[in-house]
Amino acid sequence: QEVSQQETTYQISQRPDTDNPTEVAVGVYLIDFDTFDEIDESFKLNGYLFLTWQDQRLAFNPSQTAVNSKTYNIGEIWTPNIKFLNIESVRETAYILLKVEPDGTVYYKERFTGQFNSEMNLQRFPFDRQRLRVIVESLDNSKNLVLLADNSKTGTAKDAFLTGWRIRDFQAFPRVRVSEVEEENFSEYVYEINISRYHNPYIWNVFLPLFFIIIVSWTVFWSRSFESNTVIATSSLVSAIAFNIVVVEELPKVAYLTFINGFILIVYVFICLVIIYTVVKHWLDLEKKKELSLKIDRTARWLVPAVFSVSNIILIAAFLL
Amino acid sequence: QEVSQQETTYQISQRPDTDNPTEVAVGVYLIDFDTFDEIDESFKLNGYLFLTWQDQRLAFNPSQTAVNSKTYNIGEIWTPNIKFLNIESVRETAYILLKVEPDGTVYYKERFTGQFNSEMNLQRFPFDRQRLRVIVESLDNSKNLVLLADNSKTGTAKDAFLTGWRIRDFQAFPRVRVSEVEEENFSEYVYEINISRYHNPYIWNVFLPLFFIIIVSWTVFWSRSFESNTVIATSSLVSAIAFNIVVVEELPKVAYLTFINGFILIVYVFICLVIIYTVVKHWLDLEKKKELSLKIDRTARWLVPAVFSVSNIILIAAFLL
Amino acid sequence: QEVSQQETTYQISQRPDTDNPTEVAVGVYLIDFDTFDEIDESFKLNGYLFLTWQDQRLAFNPSQTAVNSKTYNIGEIWTPNIKFLNIESVRETAYILLKVEPDGTVYYKERFTGQFNSEMNLQRFPFDRQRLRVIVESLDNSKNLVLLADNSKTGTAKDAFLTGWRIRDFQAFPRVRVSEVEEENFSEYVYEINISRYHNPYIWNVFLPLFFIIIVSWTVFWSRSFESNTVIATSSLVSAIAFNIVVVEELPKVAYLTFINGFILIVYVFICLVIIYTVVKHWLDLEKKKELSLKIDRTARWLVPAVFSVSNIILIAAFLL
Amino acid sequence: QEVSQQETTYQISQRPDTDNPTEVAVGVYLIDFDTFDEIDESFKLNGYLFLTWQDQRLAFNPSQTAVNSKTYNIGEIWTPNIKFLNIESVRETAYILLKVEPDGTVYYKERFTGQFNSEMNLQRFPFDRQRLRVIVESLDNSKNLVLLADNSKTGTAKDAFLTGWRIRDFQAFPRVRVSEVEEENFSEYVYEINISRYHNPYIWNVFLPLFFIIIVSWTVFWSRSFESNTVIATSSLVSAIAFNIVVVEELPKVAYLTFINGFILIVYVFICLVIIYTVVKHWLDLEKKKELSLKIDRTARWLVPAVFSVSNIILIAAFLL
Amino acid sequence: QEVSQQETTYQISQRPDTDNPTEVAVGVYLIDFDTFDEIDESFKLNGYLFLTWQDQRLAFNPSQTAVNSKTYNIGEIWTPNIKFLNIESVRETAYILLKVEPDGTVYYKERFTGQFNSEMNLQRFPFDRQRLRVIVESLDNSKNLVLLADNSKTGTAKDAFLTGWRIRDFQAFPRVRVSEVEEENFSEYVYEINISRYHNPYIWNVFLPLFFIIIVSWTVFWSRSFESNTVIATSSLVSAIAFNIVVVEELPKVAYLTFINGFILIVYVFICLVIIYTVVKHWLDLEKKKELSLKIDRTARWLVPAVFSVSNIILIAAFLL
Incomplete structure (x- = not known):
């Protein structure tokens, strides 16, 4: 009886805790580069997007349910409205896995492919290094949704390669963007891969x-x-x-x-x-x-x-x- | 009781005020250029399309609903039938956000990507400047739908770039187009970006x-x-x-x-x-x-x-x- | 009472008048060329496809309904089964507008994009003129469906351009094609744009x-x-x-x-x-x-x-x- | 009463006659070539795929129904599971027409576009002739489904052209392929177009x-x-x-x-x-x-x-x- | 009565035997290469993906059902969550066939097309040999899902070809990948095609x-x-x-x-x-x-x-x- 009532009260369009901003830890993990277009100054990569947040409404008692984690499909529970800022058109999603732990921690794992724009400084060409940026943005106001860096889930695969370049290292950090045309602030997560050209x-x-x-x-x-x-x-x-x-x-x-x-x-x-x-x-x-x-x-x-x-x-x- | 009745009377296919033309303020904001094809004289950009109009039928009392704005999905409320005139095929829409304020003002924000045709004058090449046009058109007669320029929502992102070109400034203005084959007038909104070539x-x-x-x-x-x-x-x-x-x-x-x-x-x-x-x-x-x-x-x-x-x-x- | 009965008797799969062939007036209007591939001898254009036909079943009394024309969505009323013959794969449809006048005249307006094949005669290159053909064909036997030329809705936009070519004029005419493998005749509408190369x-x-x-x-x-x-x-x-x-x-x-x-x-x-x-x-x-x-x-x-x-x-x- | 019963007994997933293999007459008709890639040794064509088979369950009395043939949509009746073997990914289908004659003969007409692989012998280049193959295969065992050649529906359009090549003639014949990894035989229909290069x-x-x-x-x-x-x-x-x-x-x-x-x-x-x-x-x-x-x-x-x-x-x- | 009950108890989201890891035998069979991009170091192939596993819940008595095997559509029964690791975006699936034998053995046959990344060693160019890898990965933990090599279903078609290369032989073997950012192990199946360049x-x-x-x-x-x-x-x-x-x-x-x-x-x-x-x-x-x-x-x-x-x-x- 209680379970069904709980379900009816769960509103998918509502954030877990409407009184405080929802904190979402973001991790971006590079699987591999697909293409790199020097003339158009853009690159295509495929990777994992990891999101982690708390949703107390989904917490459960593992002894009752006999499982240690629950799996959901996208559309069944609330998920943060997150996009890439510097992407050309839309990212392709290969698959999304959603897992909830007993304490209400939601793990979101998505494999995506996207074409990103990235202005390059070619003054030192062919001895140049480039910083390729993938910027994750929240579509919701930063009062509602705050992106944090999840360093444990951020990285580059060991066997990732980019023809003509050496993949050196990466940084990742959150920041806030003040909109130029809307009176709003948006939380962002910046993932940077440093590469140096094979000269x-x-x-x-x-x-x-x-x-x-x-x-x-x-x-x-x-x-x-x-x-x-x-x-x-x-x-x-x-x-x-x-x-x-x-x-x-x-x-x-x-x-x-x-x-x-x-x-x-x-x-x-x-x-x-x-x-x-x-x-x-x-x-x-x-x-x-x-x-x-x-x-x-x-x-x-x-x-x-x-x-x-x-x-x-x-x-x-x-x-x- | 009254609310449910109001909902039943809301007809999504009907304009907010059928006695007067609906005025839609349009803003186009360039996020970034994707490609630029000199040979085909076309360019691909992604940006925001902002639309603002009044729909008194959606006005609500913020003290009753305890929220300052309502969010809708596309298809739930009436939206103006607006397309790009000089686009190749159809624009790709990354996402659409729809927000209604208590006074019935509807804010529409769409992130789009489109390939646009633009004839170029190359007489001064490589010392030429070009005017890249994005023309928004209403599919409805200008007696029904009038597009206005929303200058506060029009612009170009500071970090937008176009390989080989300097982005100088932009203009935006509404105008009326007389159809050559149909006996109708259509309201248009023209957004122009001026660029000059790196010579x-x-x-x-x-x-x-x-x-x-x-x-x-x-x-x-x-x-x-x-x-x-x-x-x-x-x-x-x-x-x-x-x-x-x-x-x-x-x-x-x-x-x-x-x-x-x-x-x-x-x-x-x-x-x-x-x-x-x-x-x-x-x-x-x-x-x-x-x-x-x-x-x-x-x-x-x-x-x-x-x-x-x-x-x-x-x-x-x-x-x- | 009568109206609801009439609606139930309207069969969308049936032509307006099954005793006589349905006559559909066709107009093709070029908005702009997208690409032109000399090596593959094909071109991509986007334009309007206008169709006009009589469907007495949809006639209405404007004084009763208080509107001068009714708007329908595709799939709600019968529409002729019309395709392009010389297209590569399928046309992309940006939008379709369907309007019925009180006398049962149906106006169909579609914005489409298609890649068309067109063999070229390059003997006079670069002083050559080409005739680009867009052939509209009825999928139904010409006993059932006859295409007519609607000259008032046929044309080329004044600001249409094709890189490297001057758009001169156009012709449009209906004709009948005898199938080589099926024992049937099909009605066709041929739209030709004459272009001359900038030499x-x-x-x-x-x-x-x-x-x-x-x-x-x-x-x-x-x-x-x-x-x-x-x-x-x-x-x-x-x-x-x-x-x-x-x-x-x-x-x-x-x-x-x-x-x-x-x-x-x-x-x-x-x-x-x-x-x-x-x-x-x-x-x-x-x-x-x-x-x-x-x-x-x-x-x-x-x-x-x-x-x-x-x-x-x-x-x-x-x-x- | 009887009709509704008949309908309930018609099982779309079942072949017309489960005791004997279903014979499907196949015709492939070339409308036009789209592209031809010498380096990748592949070609793209669009054409008609004609299938004809007997389904006694769909036979009807023309005097009762007052029509000489019935039209169905795909998904309403059983259709053979047929694919192209040497295609890259999937064929695009522009449209499918399904017509049943009183005696239960089903006519299937599909306009398709596909990119096909075809190894070439270039020893005599540029005086070479090539044989472009389009292989239709049944996904069902040849015990269940047998493909036959329907020569009356096989051919090439008179105005088909392939840039740089002369289209000479074509052959078409059925054959049986023994699977290399599965213990099954599959019925195939091979359609070959012979072309010779303009040297x-x-x-x-x-x-x-x-x-x-x-x-x-x-x-x-x-x-x-x-x-x-x-x-x-x-x-x-x-x-x-x-x-x-x-x-x-x-x-x-x-x-x-x-x-x-x-x-x-x-x-x-x-x-x-x-x-x-x-x-x-x-x-x-x-x-x-x-x-x-x-x-x-x-x-x-x-x-x-x-x-x-x-x-x-x-x-x-x-x-x- | 019993049958309907059994059906209600079949849960599609649950593995056949939740107490033990499900063993899935994988076979990859190359039909043909589509493209090979030396500059981007990637290749596109189309082939069959064969999966075989035991699902006792689907076992049936052939004498009762009068058929020797049952056919299912995808989505009707549980299937392992399997993807390609080194693919660019998502594989295209031409078709999937699902067959269950009386003893509960499920045969899964999919025709797919995918663009795969593969780093090349070009030191010996143009006398080089390359090893093209297609890596199948389970999205589920290796405690739940184990991939095995099904050598009888693995191979390359005799008439497969790759322009500019000789297809020599292939290997296939399962292995376990330790995730770098998640505390999990995943079962993998590696399919390698050895090719040598025509010098x-x-x-x-x-x-x-x-x-x-x-x-x-x-x-x-x-x-x-x-x-x-x-x-x-x-x-x-x-x-x-x-x-x-x-x-x-x-x-x-x-x-x-x-x-x-x-x-x-x-x-x-x-x-x-x-x-x-x-x-x-x-x-x-x-x-x-x-x-x-x-x-x-x-x-x-x-x-x-x-x-x-x-x-x-x-x-x-x-x-x-």
């Missing part, structure tokens, strides 16, 4: 080849054949352009200069200088100033590599240190 | 390299080796083609000339002139007119850069001023 | 650069340096190949030659002839036939451009006239 | 340009300038590489050599031989063996084209005959 | 062309023309860059060096050495050390190919053995 492929595939090209262009300082020098120097230019185009297609159009763009610009400037140098040398020969021509050759042989090295040291200092 | 990446990756290439091609004015000159000039041509192809793949096929295409055409013309100039010089040498050949060299050294500069000033004046 | 981008980005390249290759008729000539001529070849590859990736693999392919083939042939000509000239010089070599140079200077012009005039005549 | 675009865009390049490289047999020869020969090499890369991106990574790859390999070998030949000629000149050098030139002029032709004839014989 | 296309399209290029660059050891040598050597460099870019776009950005990258790096180093060698030879000629110049030529002719071969043998030994 090795860029060293083998961009920096090293460009470095070879630059060295090849410097051979003009030892040669006296104008024709050969122009062939070498212009081939270097065409090669540098090819790498520039490859890099352009990988990066979003950011407002600032990235490290790799800076390096390519230096390479451009030096190759163009080499072409101009070659013509100057030729012109000196035409003007019967062969002595001067030989002299600048001897200087360029050590000066140009030195200035190139200094330029790159300055570039590294400005971008990476 | 820096194009300066580093297209303009500066092309400028280097042009300068390299001018070295032929100082050289007397026909073989070297052809190598330099034709390499410049091949390099310019490479950049042209990169630019072509980024832009939709618009009927008009864009700024960047204009610049590339100028570069083409000058490089081809340099090649022809080179052959002319060689031909003059063959014809034993070396004096003339040297003379035009001396003129070209300042004339060609000057004409190139003037061409670009004219281009800038025609497109950007 | 300007191809002129700036393909024809003009290739024209410059051809002109550059002709400089060999004025030069006596075999080395320079080979550099110029082979660079022209490499440049032409680059444009050929760009064009190949834009076009579907059609069985016939397109105008742009024809032009590129002519360019290939002329550049290869220039290379062979260069070697012939060099060979004549080796054989001590310098006089002959100079003579063919003087002829080639006007003959080759003339033949090239004639070739292109023939090409234009064959493809575009 | 013309490859002739214009790959074979003809490569042929021009090869001819250009042969000009070195008439020239005595080592510098020009290397320019011509290396440009040919770079051009051939460009076409190789274009072809690589169009083809899946198959384990065997395709015809086009074979041709490109021959082109590579001949261009490399030309480069080596050029150096040998130069070396002979250096070694003061000019007579020999001239002699091998005279031989190469006819020998190399001859060997090239023979190589290609062998290639064609090995791949295409 | 032939890479030999024809990358290794062989690069090998030709390297051989071409070695012709400079026989030539005394500095101009020709620079043309040959720089063309080789540009060609090698083209292949490098093609390879870069096919591979994900892994932290380690792959075999093909190692080979390309060796090619780069040797081509750059050839360019430098060329300049050195020219410089020796300028310095009137022609004897030395000829001498190093004679040495380089056999030394450079030898060192190149040794480098490649070391590379092969380090990566492939």
Whole structure:
């Protein structure tokens, strides 16, 4: 008799304790990354969303019921109205498990997949680290619903991987957001994954080849054949352009200069200088100033590599240190 | 007794006040852009749609009900039939919150995601600004439903970003659309976001390299080796083609000339002139007119850069001023 | 009493007048194009589908009901079973409005999005016009259901656009299709939009650069340096190949030659002839036939451009006239 | 009275005649191809699936019912459990029509869209023909359900097209599949469409340009300038590489050599031989063996084209005959 | 009477035998691969999921019921809560068949499609083998639900194929996973497909062309023309860059060096050495050390190919053995 009465009094639309804000401990656990789109600056991950809260109305006596925990379906009991703030459209839910312990503690476990927006700072590219954010927000006013961090349920799976990146560590913390258009405050839970890019492929595939090209262009300082020098120097230019185009297609159009763009610009400037140098040398020969021509050759042989090295040291200092 | 009767008389399909047009205040708030497709001239954003209207039938006495506002689910009360006009297919709705205040004011808050079409003017590309439009339309005749602008609920989130663009500001205003095929007028609400393109990446990756290439091609004015000159000039041509192809793949096929295409055409013309100039010089040498050949060299050294500069000033004046 | 009886006798699965074929006036109105895939030869558009038919069973007396028109939901009254024939899978319906006038005229308005297949004739590319077809078909035998054209409800929105194309005009007409496998005839309504391609981008980005390249290759008729000539001529070849590859990736693999392919083939042939000509000239010089070599140079200077012009005039005549 | 009883005895989950296997005549009719993915070796088509079977329980007396055929919705009568075997995930169903004739013959017509896997043999590419298979399978044991071919309902629409391919003809036949893991046999119906590739675009865009390049490289047999020869020969090499890369991106990574790859390999070998030949000629000149050098030139002029032709004839014989 | 009682006592949410863990035999059978994304390191397959377990509550007497097996719909009887662990979002289910034998053995057959994540080791690329994993997990504690391997129902279809790969064999085994954030153990079933890449296309399209290029660059050891040598050597460099870019776009950005990258790096180093060698030879000629110049030529002719071969043998030994 009593049980049925209790059930009729349980109102699913009402929070457990309407006098005080309901505290919900949130944990986000990364299972794996699905995709990562550098151009759109978004990533797709799938993970667990763990929620824990107290609902005294669901407490029960384990000796009576002969079970240590009760299982519910979604829609049978009150659950907090929680969404992701920086998600594109809606998260996909693979499944939800709801378990209540005798003391009324409700455990909510959801496996979800979502596409999240995350602005990136690519200034140090390809030596950059990124902070990928997943922001959980309560749709209810922070007077009613408060999100707490549940560190025991927050983490990243050991075998999670993201192609091209090393997953370093994560932070998680709650905070309060003041709405810009509504006169309300909302409780949030921020989960951040720190990743650092594998820069090795860029060293083998961009920096090293460009470095070879630059060295090849410097051979003009030892040669006296104008024709050969122009062939070498212009081939270097065409090669540098090819790498520039490859890099352009990988990066979003950011407002600032990235490290790799800076390096390519230096390479451009030096190759163009080499072409101009070659013509100057030729012109000196035409003007019967062969002595001067030989002299600048001897200087360029050590000066140009030195200035190139200094330029790159300055570039590294400005971008990476 | 009275309450239940009132409920039975509430007809969900009927507007609050059938004698007068229902006024709905609309607010659109951008949370974030998801994608932006330059080739298809469309963009995907997610945001809030705020609607506010009066429904006296839902007014209640807060002292009786002990709550300051009532919450409803969609389908329980009348809501205005509102869609996006320039959307591709249907918007995705993440969630809808419906709140009624004691005086019968209904607050509707929806988080939505939609792909919108927006024709772009790319004449000034990459120095262009675009106006992205989201048009809310009433499906009901403007005699029945009037949309108003709710400026307090309209805006853009501070941390919204669109890769490659700076979000500048927004406007919002209501207007009336006369249907072209139906004898009806429809009330609309137009929300415009102004964005300006980050042109820096194009300066580093297209303009500066092309400028280097042009300068390299001018070295032929100082050289007397026909073989070297052809190598330099034709390499410049091949390099310019490479950049042209990169630019072509980024832009939709618009009927008009864009700024960047204009610049590339100028570069083409000058490089081809340099090649022809080179052959002319060689031909003059063959014809034993070396004096003339040297003379035009001396003129070209300042004339060609000057004409190139003037061409670009004219281009800038025609497109950007 | 009578009304309730009438309602019970209304059978939703039955056509308004089972003795005669039901005539449905169809109007298709283009709101906007979403995408256009040249390679797959398909396009996606969203528009309105207007249907109008007579259903005497729904006629009512406006003085009794105090309204001038009744609104129904889909599924409440009989609606014709109508689909798109050339659609990929199913159309997405954003919304449907159903309105009945006192005389029993039913107005059906649907906003839909669909991906349609449409074979294209690209022979004149990029100076081609295309006819995009949207075919509405009745699933019922033409003895039962006849589609008529409703010209007042057919059209294209003024602000509709399709990237890369100019929307010219449209036609719409009904027709009857004889099924190839079933012994039945079906009534169809064909809506055609005529579009013409913006050819300007191809002129700036393909024809003009290739024209410059051809002109550059002709400089060999004025030069006596075999080395320079080979550099110029082979660079022209490499440049032409680059444009050929760009064009190949834009076009579907059609069985016939397109105008742009024809032009590129002519360019290939002329550049290869220039290379062979260069070697012939060099060979004549080796054989001590310098006089002959100079003579063919003087002829080639006007003959080759003339033949090239004639070739292109023939090409234009064959493809575009 | 009797009718209602009959209805209660009709069990939708039971086959028409449980004593004998139910025979279902299957017809597949291609409306149109949607996409074709060469790299993933899959295609998407939409068509009609026609099924015809006998269900005596649904037979009726047309004179009593005053209709010549009855229409049912799916779920109202028993339908065979039929799927596509080689489909990716599930087919999309646009609509299903179910019609029963007085003698109990049930006609089932479904418009479907599906993405099918189909391994391709590309050895003769681009002169290949492919056989695209759509396999209909019964989920029920072949003791219970037997699929037959209904040739009158099988075919391809006259205006069906597949970009880049000619649709030739089709076959359709039933067969029995022995399950590899279950001890059961399943009845299948195989529908095959034979298509042949339009090879013309490859002739214009790959074979003809490569042929021009090869001819250009042969000009070195008439020239005595080592510098020009290397320019011509290396440009040919770079051009051939460009076409190789274009072809690589169009083809899946198959384990065997395709015809086009074979041709490109021959082109590579001949261009490399030309480069080596050029150096040998130069070396002979250096070694003061000019007579020999001239002699091998005279031989190469006819020998190399001859060997090239023979190589290609062998290639064609090995791949295409 | 008894039957109806038994039915009322059957609780769908309860496991067959609550005193002991329920043992579920799992079989995964690959029908076909749909897609394989090397860059995102994921694959999509469709297959059968077979589950077999004992549910005494469903046992029946075949002589009474006159059938040898009963068929159920999903939702009518208890089924184990089983998901895929390494899936992206949710699997699509084409259909589920549920059959119960007289002794209470339940056979569950599901056709599913899923996109799975699978980290790859590409060090030996393109001579690599991969192990594609599909992990089935129980959502219930391993005290309640134990997964066993059902080898008779595990396999790969004979006509399954994966473009670019050879399907070799498969393993399947159960294991227990200790949760990192929950104090629970979960039973898992791991199904692994071993595939090896078709490396032939890479030999024809990358290794062989690069090998030709390297051989071409070695012709400079026989030539005394500095101009020709620079043309040959720089063309080789540009060609090698083209292949490098093609390879870069096919591979994900892994932290380690792959075999093909190692080979390309060796090619780069040797081509750059050839360019430098060329300049050195020219410089020796300028310095009137022609004897030395000829001498190093004679040495380089056999030394450079030898060192190149040794480098490649070391590379092969380090990566492939």
